[in-house]
Amino acid sequence: MSGCLHVIGGGLAGLSAALAAAGAGRRVVLYEAGPACGGRARSYEDRQLGCRIDNGNHLLLSGNRATFDYLDRIGARHTLAGPGVPMFPFADISPDRGADLHWTLRLSRGRTPWWVLDPARRVPGMRLRELLSLVRMLRAREGTTVSECLSPGMLADRLLVPLSISVLNTRPEVGSAMLMAAAMRESLAAGGDACIPWFPRLGLSESLVEPALARLRAHGASVRTGCRVWGLGTDRGRVTRLVLPEGEQVLGAGDAVVLAVTAPVAAELLAGPLPGLALPDSFESILNLHYRIALQDHLGGDLARAGFAGIVGGIAEWVFVRPGIVSVTISAANHLAGRDNAAVAAQVWTEISRVLQPALRPKRQADGLVVSLPHDAPPYRVLREKRATFAATTAQQKLRPGSRTDLRNLVLAGDWTDTGLPATIEGAIRSGKTAVRALARP
């Protein structure tokens, strides 16, 4: 590869592509439309809450090989936090249950799933024959949905359905079983060592973005934030110009482009140069709620050790306890589009109070007060990422393009390209590396 590599989009796919190319000695310019890089995985100062928050909670698993390789390349593995073991605290707060049920899924470390034999480590109420759901999922063919693979029972209700909603960001009735299986092959089916949960200790940008930018600058790459690429000029099957805010950038003969923007933006930019190119066009939202409350020093038990818990039977799905903040994730949240923020925040606070209260240590403060949760929601911020990911349905899966295009010097990257995985950090990072490799091949 010679010439300059122009990377359009400073999300994790773009950063991964830029790092792969700059690390191999290529000149790189990265163009990011927003004021900062990170895309859908970013941190920012929230004036209303008076603190820094992530746009949404992101969970990584130790089996995310490309992500950990990326973290090692940018020297940021140590910025992650987590329990260090494959444990997942859960609570079932279904209204039809007499009382809330709390348990912790504790996977055995190796490939053999010994944990399923131990009632104290597995999902309460599950029967062993329900494990057939996993077998059916791993053997699923194109067109099969997650729901079609599931045997009714507690394994589905308390683990596989919640897991598939958060992994696919799509309801199981329409979610692709093949995509879910691809994620499971690299996690649950690979054993507990591949399922150790990790999340950024301080924030997404501190772990995944800022160290990458520092490494890029050390390689001499140029990063231009606030620089939206408005169009691509082409001539005889090549990209020859980028339309930038200040005018046109003419590409040299050896220059190439990695288009690492979102699917809707890629569709717009490529409509002229590649008419007829079909890309994913249906999306699901994720709703995140951040409550300004400092509970991290008042919790005990598995929730405190893990730093998060899964919730079954409410609208809240995961709760994360961070310094000064309690954050909640609701995936596949298109169904909440019509509900106002105050109503959602009040309902979710009631739900997570039932998960947090039992974990509160009855410690007396210096002023003699016992810590307890406020009845009403503390100050909060609701963030709705309307197009958080493409809908991981069997129909959308067919629309995911590979990295190569009919333009010789343009390749695609992004979690929506055909990574073989659902729209995840791991998929985005892999797509960036794949795109750069594709350019190197004639």
Ligand SMILES: Cc1cc2nc3c(=O)[nH]c(=O)nc-3n(C[C@H](O)[C@H](O)[C@H](O)COP(=O)(O)OP(=O)(O)OC[C@H]3O[C@@H](n4cnc5c(N)ncnc54)[C@H](O)[C@@H]3O)c2cc1C
């Ligand atoms: C709330 C939320 C929670 C999530 N939780 C998880 C999780 O727990 N685990 C997990 O693995 N994944 C999770 N994901 C998914 C993960 O964040 C994404 O898969 C990943 O960040 C996508 O990276 P990307 O680079 O493909 O796209 P993006 O991050 O969207 O990057 C595209 C970039 O291109 C820029 N851009 C757009 N148009 C232009 C233009 N014309 N010129 C220049 N730049 C442009 C955008 O500003 C953006 O920065 C979550 C996503 C959300 C939204």
